[in-house]
Amino acid sequence: MNPKENIEKLIKNLMENFPESPSYILDAMKKVPRHIFVSDEFKDKAYEDIAIPIGHHQTISRPSTILKMLSAVQPNKKNKVLEIGTGSGYLTAILAEISKFVFSIEKIPELGKMAVEKLKFLGYTNFSVNIFDGGYGWPKFAPYDCIIVSCGSKMLPKNLLNQLKIGGRMIIPKGEGRHQNLYLITRDEKGFIYIRLDKASFVPFITESK
Numbered sequence: 001m002n003p004k005e006n007i008e009k010l011i012k013n014l015m016e017n018f019p020e021s022p023s024y025i026l027d028a029m030k031k032v033p034r035h036i037f038v039s040d041e042f043k044d045k046a047y048e049d050i051a052i053p054i055g056h057h058q059t060i061s062r063p064s065t066i067l068k069m070l071s072a073v074q075p076n077k078k079n080k081v082l083e084i085g086t087g088s089g090y091l092t093a094i095l096a097e098i099s100k101f102v103f104s105i106e107k108i109p110e111l112g113k114m115a116v117e118k119l120k121f122l123g124y125t126n127f128s129v130n131i132f133d134g135g136y137g138w139p140k141f142a143p144y145d146c147i148i149v150s151c152g153s154k155m156l157p158k159n160l161l162n163q164l165k166i167g168g169r170m171i172i173p174k175g176e177g178r179h180q181n182l183y184l185i186t187r188d189e190k191g192f193i194y195i196r197l198d199k200a201s202f203v204p205f206i207t208e209s210k
Contacts (some may be wrong), residue, residue, distance in 0.1 A: 003035055006035075007033065007034070007047060008030070010029075010047045010048075010049070010063060011026055011029060011030045014026060014029070014049075014064060018067055018068070020071075025071060025098065028097035029063065029066070029094055031097055032122075033122070034060075034063070034090060035047070036118055037060055037089055037090040037093075037115075037118060038054065038088065039055075049062050051065075051201075054087060054088045054111065055110070055111070056110065056111060057203065058087055058108065058111060058203055059203060060087060060088045060090050061087075061091065061150060068182065068197070069171045070094070070095075070098075070148075072197060073146045073148060073169040073170070073171050073184070075095060075098055075099040075146045077098070077100055078100055078145070079100055079146050080101050080141065080144050080145050080146075081099045081100075081101070081102045081146045081147070081148065082103050082144040082146070082147045082160075083095060083102055083103070083105070083148050084104075084105055084137075084147070084149040084151065084160070084205075085106065085134060085149065085150035085151045085205075086104040086106035086112055086115045086129050087111060087115065088114075088118070089115030089116070089129075091148070092104045092115060092119060092124075092127055092129070093119060093122060095148070096124045096126050096127050099126075099145075101127065102127040103127075103130070103138050104127060104128070104129045105129075105130045105134040105138060106131060106132075107133055107134060107206065107207075112130075115129060133208055133209060134149075134151070135157050135208065135209030136159050136207075137157070137159045137162075137163045139159075139163060142163035143168065144163055144164060144168060145167075145168050145169070146169050147160055147163065147168070147169075147170040148170070148171050149170070149172040149205070150173075150202060151173070151202050151203055151205040152173040152174070152178065152201070152203065152204055153172060153173065153174055153204075153205040154175070154176060154205075155174070156172065156183075156185070157209060161185070164185070164187045166187055166189060167186075167188065168186070168187050169184065169185070170184070170186075170187075171183070171197075172185065173200040173201075178202070178203075178204075179201065180201065181196050181199055182196075182199075182200045183196055183197065184197055
């Protein structure tokens with residue numbers, strides 16, 4: 001496996017299939033070695049546009065899905081981002097490339113600890129991972145410019161909506177089971193604006209929050 005060639009091939013395919021995607025997001029994805037975030041068993045598939053198991057009934061999302069989500073919320077270097085569902089840490093790394101700081105929450109301790117190790121190995125410092133129930137968000141550092149939810153929710157968590165900054169943007173897969181739609185939510189002085197985007201399939205959002 002030649003990671004550099006495989007990354008370039010992946011990005012080329014994404015550019016061809018999603019030509020209107022912001023170039024700075026594609027550039028950030030090109031800098032992040034996806035094979036670092038998967039087990040040895042799946043390293044030969046690391047640069048395919050597929051979801052890959054990472055243990056604990058969780059997956060690392062398809063690169064094309066991540067590209068769609070980031071293209072919708074468009075975080076930038078001035079933004080403070082809240083990520084719900086650290087998982088492998090792959091999306092966290094991309095967010096660290098394109099935003100000011102990433103606050104990421106992971107409910108499964110083993111995944112959170114492993115993600116931190118990989119992120120530190122790659123040299124990222126503008127992130128913090130909290131082992132906690134993502135449904136509560138991270139109120140200590142709210143409000144956030146962007147909130148990215150990487151798990152499918154039956155409803156829109158009020159805690160997360162309340163932690164979104166005026167003018168902020170949130171992306172969340174909403175629906176029953178593994179069948180969801182991505183929703184882009186923006187907040188203004190009057191409230192929230194909801195836009196339904198593409199279909200999606202994420203692992204369920206498990207939370208005790210109301």
